[in-house]
Amino acid sequence: MSGGVFPRYCRALIFDLDGVLTDTAELHYRAWKRLADEIGVPFDERVNLRLKGVDRAASLDIILERATRSYSAEEKHALTDRKNGYYKSAIATFGKENLFPGVTELLREAHAKGLRTALASASRNAPALLDRLGIAEVFDAIADPAQARPKPSPDLFLAAASALGIAPQDCIGIEDAAAGIAAIKAAGMAAIGIGDPADLAQADAVLPRIGDLRLEEFILQEH
Ligand code: BG6
Numbered sequence: 001m002s003g004g005v006f007p008r009y010c011r012a013l014i015f016d017l018d019g020v021l022t023d024t025a026e027l028h029y030r031a032w033k034r035l036a037d038e039i040g041v042p043f044d045e046r047v048n049l050r051l052k053g054v055d056r057a058a059s060l061d062i063i064l065e066r067a068t069r070s071y072s073a074e075e076k077h078a079l080t081d082r083k084n085g086y087y088k089s090a091i092a093t094f095g096k097e098n099l100f101p102g103v104t105e106l107l108r109e110a111h112a113k114g115l116r117t118a119l120a121s122a123s124r125n126a127p128a129l130l131d132r133l134g135i136a137e138v139f140d141a142i143a144d145p146a147q148a149r150p151k152p153s154p155d156l157f158l159a160a161a162s163a164l165g166i167a168p169q170d171c172i173g174i175e176d177a178a179a180g181i182a183a184i185k186a187a188g189m190a191a192i193g194i195g196d197p198a199d200l201a202q203a204d205a206v207l208p209r210i211g212d213l214r215l216e217e218f219i220l221q222e223h
């Protein structure tokens, strides 16, 4: 843990979804990879790091930076639809078993400690995915990506905090994407990164897996 910021007073945890609660980050990547291969545009894990947390349209624009021709707005729309079709078939069979280990326990423990929980995902598929994962009812608030500028804008995290009625400085955001960590910091919250510290340099602390998060190491309870 990087020093200073944690442990801290906190009233709410605001979670990203893809790559934090479940392994869909890999499925988004595979769906984009299939599309990129089909249209003959080079795309790999390195470029994919820039897509994490970024919304659908902006993700396609990043992939098309390497295209040898330009694409009309209509063509781009058809391409994002195609990618979303691949992604939706990939999550069609998802269930509770696709939550990362420790997520159910973490959410339960957060509520037992009196913390509120919210979701700040850029994904339009988030509500359906939460249903499949069996945790749709667990969150006190879910920020709507249709009403927010994409990460790294702080909008989704600020909307989640505001829906909870909790000041941003009393929230901790949890993210696997550099764009998401930037969004949390821009919102004035403390940030826990999930993944490789080299990719998440702006985070206040980084853990390899969500299952490694021990709330008592991060949160001071008010007495
Ligand atoms: C983010 C993912 O959570 O949601 C991105 O990290 C994805 O990879 C974005 O592009 C938008 O998702 P969707 O489901 O609306 O295409």
Ligand code: MG
Pocket (backbone or CB within 6 Å): 016, 017, 018, 019, 020, 025, 052, 053, 175, 176, 177, 180
């Ligand atoms: Mg993510």
